[in-house]
Amino acid sequence: MLGAFSAMDIAASGLTAQRTRMNTIASNLANARTTKTEDGTAYRRIDPLFTTVALDNQGGITGERGVSKVGVERLVRDPRQGMMVHDPDHPDADAKGYVEYPNIEVVEEMVNMITASRAYEAGVSTIESVKAMAHSALEIG
Amino acid sequence: MSDLFQNIAPFSQALGFHMERQNVLSSNVAHIDTPGYKPMDVDRVESQDFGQALSVAMTRTQAGHQTGASGSAVTQGRVHVSPDLQAGLDGNFVSLDVEATKLAENQLRYEVVSTLTGTQLKQLAYAANDGRG
Helix, strand or coil: CCCHHHHHHHHHHHHHHHHHHHHHHHHHHHCCCCCCCCCCCCCCCEEEEEEEEECCCCCCCEECCCCEEEEEEEEEECCCCCCEEECCCCCCCCCCCEEECCCCCHHHHHHHHHHHHHHHHHHHHHHHHHHHHHHHHHCCC | CCHHHCCHHHHHHHHHHHHHHHHHHHHHHHCCCCCCCCCEEEEECCCCCCHHHHCCCCCCCCCCCCCCCHHHCCCCEEEEECCCCCCCCCCCCCCHHHHHHHHHHHHHHHHHHHHHHHHHHHHHHHHHCCCCC
16 A cells, blocks of 8 residues: 555655765766776766666555656766876876876766756655645544 | 445545555656656546545435445556656656646645545534534
């Protein structure tokens, strides 16, 4: 049976997912000039890949597919190559004297940040709406 | 079950239906960034009409008719993928404004039914108190 609390659970999973996204954006922006990661290559931007997660106990409504929570399947590394700058004195320069900088566009990250922020707000207002419904149910009688 | 509360049962089913729909719509909003996700909605199953919940006394005029006891009206929903979808760049079909409108509408419907339920119960209380409020 789907009730007020399962709706809040679902919305909360969306909030968690958007917060994960916000973390990756923060990581991308923080590492916008990181030329060396653990494996020796330049930092490349990461994106969370969202997927559906089944609710623990589905039931109630008849249909082929019920509702689902959202979860982060994994973080995906953006394969695009970053800017190559000729700087032979740089410690991370390759044999030809080029340094690869991260493939991060600040504008792109900002746009993603606004999207994540708005999606988070949408989730919050969903919870507000469910709360109002549960509240009006409590006022019966 | 006594006939005293037979008018309440359809209301609680309607409340259940709207709460389930709210779950489905919440799920859509949560999946606003899930690639390939298609938003879903709930329809009432055919012939299940909330009008039945409002008809206080339905009489059977012929033996072949279905019983009109409003307590027997089960509000059932069918989950389906919303029609007229438009895909975004990541193959996600969720449109925030559509879902937000549905959420607000569904919330309002829930509150209307909830108010009606309260009114029904207050009527019973009024009768039980011999009409003295």
